Amino acid sequence: MTDAAAPAVRRVPARDGAALPILTVLAALLLVWYAASVWLNAPQVQERLERASPDWSVSDLVAGAWAMDRPVLPAPHQIAVELYDSVVGRPVTSKRSLAFHAGVTLSATLAGFALGLATGVALAVGIVHVRVLDRSLMPWIIASQTIPILAIAPMIVVVLGNLGFTGLLPKAIISAYLSFFPIAIGMVKGLRSPDPIQLDLMRTYSATPAQTFAKLRWPSSMAFLFPSLKVAIALALVGAIVAELPTGAQAGLGARLLAGSYYGQTIQIWAALFMSAFLAMLAVGAVGLAERGLTRIRGGRL
Amino acid sequence: MRWAFATLIAGAAALALLDLNKLAALVAGLGAVAACGAAMAALARDDRWPARIAVPLLFGVLLLWLWEMVTVGFGVPRILLPPPSMIAAAFGSHLPTLAADFHQTVIRSVIPGYAIGCGAGFLTALAIDRSPFLQRGLLPLGSLVSAMPIVGIAPIMVMWFGFDWQSKAAVIVVMTFFPMLVNTLAGLRAAGAMELDLMRSYAAGYGQTLMKLRLPAALPFVFNALKLNSTLALIGAIVAEFFGTPIVGMGFRISTEVARMNVDVVWATIAVAALVGSASYGIISVIERGATFWHPSFRQQ
Numbered sequence: 069m070t071d072a073a074a075p076a077v078r079r080v081p082a083r084d085g086a087a088l089p090i091l092t093v094l095a096a097l098l099l100v101w102y103a104a105s106v107w108l109n110a111p112q113v114q115e116r117l118e119r120a121s122p123d124w125s126v127s128d129l130v131a132g133a134w135a136m137d138r139p140v141l142p143a144p145h146q147i148a149v150e151l152y153d154s155v156v157g158r159p160v161t162s163k164r165s166l167a168f169h170a171g172v173t174l175s176a177t178l179a180g181f182a183l184g185l186a187t188g189v190a191l192a193v194g195i196v197h198v199r200v201l202d203r204s205l206m207p208w209i210i211a212s213q214t215i216p217i218l219a220i221a222p223m224i225v226v227v228l229g230n231l232g233f234t235g236l237l238p239k240a241i242i243s244a245y246l247s248f249f250p251i252a253i254g255m256v257k258g259l260r261s262p263d264p265i266q267l268d269l270m271r272t273y274s275a276t277p278a279q280t281f282a283k284l285r286w287p288s289s290m291a292f293l294f295p296s297l298k299v300a301i302a303l304a305l306v307g308a309i310v311a312e313l314p315t316g317a318q319a320g321l322g323a324r325l326l327a328g329s330y331y332g333q334t335i336q337i338w339a340a341l342f343m344s345a346f347l348a349m350l351a352v353g354a355v356g357l358a359e360r361g362l363t364r365i366r367g368g369r370l
Numbered sequence: 371m372r373w374a375f376a377t378l379i380a381g382a383a384a385l386a387l388l389d390l391n392k393l394a395a396l397v398a399g400l401g402a403v404a405a406c407g408a409a410m411a412a413l414a415r416d417d418r419w420p421a422r423i424a425v426p427l428l429f430g431v432l433l434l435w436l437w438e439m440v441t442v443g444f445g446v447p448r449i450l451l452p453p454p455s456m457i458a459a460a461f462g463s464h465l466p467t468l469a470a471d472f473h474q475t476v477i478r479s480v481i482p483g484y485a486i487g488c489g490a491g492f493l494t495a496l497a498i499d500r501s502p503f504l505q506r507g508l509l510p511l512g513s514l515v516s517a518m519p520i521v522g523i524a525p526i527m528v529m530w531f532g533f534d535w536q537s538k539a540a541v542i543v544v545m546t547f548f549p550m551l552v553n554t555l556a557g558l559r560a561a562g563a564m565e566l567d568l569m570r571s572y573a574a575g576y577g578q579t580l581m582k583l584r585l586p587a588a589l590p591f592v593f594n595a596l597k598l599n600s601t602l603a604l605i606g607a608i609v610a611e612f613f614g615t616p617i618v619g620m621g622f623r624i625s626t627e628v629a630r631m632n633v634d635v636v637w638a639t640i641a642v643a644a645l646v647g648s649a650s651y652g653i654i655s656v657i658e659r660g661a662t663f664w665h666p667s668f669r670q671q
Binding site: 086088089090091092093094140199200202203204205206207208211213215216218220222223226227230231298302305306309310313321322325326328329332334337338340341344345348349352 | 407410411413414415422425426428429430433449450503504505506507508510511514516517518519521522523525526528529530601604605608609612613614624625628629633636640643644647648
């Protein structure tokens with residue numbers, strides 16, 4: 069860390085001694101959160117306490133603020149209890165189980181991610197090998213992401229629903245639309261990453277384009293593919309959640325958020341939010357594991 | 371060039387024939403697609419800038435034209451996908467509504483939220499930069515938060531800040547803060563060790579090193595975040611409007627007009643959103659080109 073001449077890439081490593089700073093920041097965050105939940109909930113609690121008895125103490129106020137039914141900002145332990153109750157406390161098949169809703173969202177995420185991966189890789193292979201596609205497609209791929217698909221996702225779901233396509237497919241399409249972009253961009257960069265020297269070497273071996281692709285371009289693209297995949301799977305999750313908004317009070321984390329918003333169930337909203345954060349961590353972690361596995365198979369480098 | 375003209379003529383002929391004779395329209399249409407392919411292939415070999423712009427432009431026109439041909443030719447129900455001509459007509463006839471939505475969503479929610487979120491992220495990064503301890507604690511959490519579906523906080527923000535633009539701006543602030551923070555921090559670390567040593571040998575203080583070396587070196591990263599955030603902000607505002615809004619705004623328009631089956635108005639709103647997204651991205655790219663002209667990615671070959 070102190071060595072100024074070390075390569076710039078490794079100056080703030082996540083590993084050496086990061087546990088203490090992270091825990092400190094987390095602890096500070098929790099403190100601020102508890103304080104904020106007292107501050108934000110105080111007006112409502114105060115009103116209730118005044119009504120019950122005129123002589124109430126600050127500790128009553130604090131206790132009240134941390135145990136409200138519909139708080140403005142729930143205390144962290146309330147969210148933890150709600151999470152525990154709705155994940156462990158109910159059977160998984162129950163409509164009130166958060167694990168059930170998370171499962172619904174996760175299946176849409178994975179289906180969309182798979183679709184996006186296939187599309188992104190296919191587009192990248194086309195772009196790298198066909199000059200017309202490179203010139204014509206690339207600008208439109210970038211332009212396609214300036215259309216806020218996420219904002220119009222509910223409309224797509226409703227329209228497809230009117231046609232009889234309900235459930236997984238519309239959500240997967242929206243997930244795929246979001247996740248194909250980073251994959252295509254990363255893959256194009258990766259497939260173009262071999263040095264001209266290496267390409268020349270393949271030519272001296274009189275390798276066919278297919279052989280060059282399989283033995284040089286594809287392997288060297290993997291180092292670019294995996295960071296893109298991490299972004300892509302997080303985006304796929306966002307797409308799946310937003311796509312669930314218009315289905316009303318049905319299944320999935322997005323539906324849960326919307327239902328919570330209709331009925332003012334703040335704790336339920338926060339629990340769904342934490343669940344989705346947990347899913348995002350899990351998904352990104354799984355991609356990271358796959359990356360490490362592939363690295364090991366290939367003898368230490370991607 | 372000849373092929374491009376052939377494309378236009380064959381394409382126009384196919385559109386005109388669509389109502390009269392399906393078979394003739396199909397033949398003319400196939401001719402137009404072939405001519406367009408030939409035109410793009412010919413132009414793709416040209417490296418001058420008009421050709422570089424013409425190829426994607428031609429491709430875009432081809433897409434719109436195919437869309438029109440397919441939706442009209444196969445009689446696709448307009449609830450599912452209205453043809454571009456109909457969307458253009460809806461755009462023209464609903465101009466005042468679209469302008470009001472634009473004002474509510476973009477001018478009142480997106481721009482303040484974007485400015486506050488990006489500004490706060492940037493200033494926080496400058497503050498954190500002085501403390502390696504905070505940096506090591508915050509960066510992993512920052513990347514964790516950026517993987518989280520932040521649009522999910524929209525219902526909470528609507529509860530806290532009400533239905534009007536304030537809640538939308540709040541969602542945007544939260545969405546844009548972390549990308550800016552993480553990128554600026556990475557950018558502040560981008561100055562090379564040699565250059566830092568040089569600054570030290572000039573006896574430059576922290577402030578001078580920051581202003582003269584590290585901030586300029588961080589600019590490409592900052593612009594990266596600005597570009598990313600410009601589309602994120604628009605998305606955040608529109609999605610937040612699904613959770614409660616006054617009766618104006620692009621998100622409100624999309625959700626109500628879908629319910630009333632006026633899909634052409636919805637697509638006109640989408641067109642506005644796409645135009646705003648592309649324009650903001652383009653404007654920031656132009657500013658970036660001016661501010662970071664020295665960066666290798668802009669250098670001429």
